[in-house]
Amino acid sequence: MIRLTRLNDEEFIINCTQIERVESIPESNVILISGKHYVVKESIEEIIDRVIEFNAQIYARAQKRKE
Template sequence: MIHLTRLNDEEFVINCAQIERIESIPESNVILMNGKHYVVQESVDEIIDRVVEYNARILKEVQRVKL
């Protein structure tokens, strides 16, 4: 899950595993696999960075548990 911000400054959390694509319009439009979409303040690169960080945290936790 990653934190994003709508254009009205409302913060919310989204399941990044459900992201199908992100369009730049110039705001970022996050389209989910179910067809829902969210226009957010974060840039495409910021969203990608957050997804990568989230996945790295999960991988780190999995590796910790295996030890």
């Protein structure tokens, strides 16, 4: 799950595993597998970084449980 910001400054949490693609229009348009989409303030690069960080946290937690 990652935190994003709508154009009206409202923050929300999105399940990043459901993201199909992100387009720049010039704002970022996050399109989910379901077809639902969200226009957000974050750049494509910021969204990618947040998804990477989320996945790294999941991987790190999984590694801790194996120890």
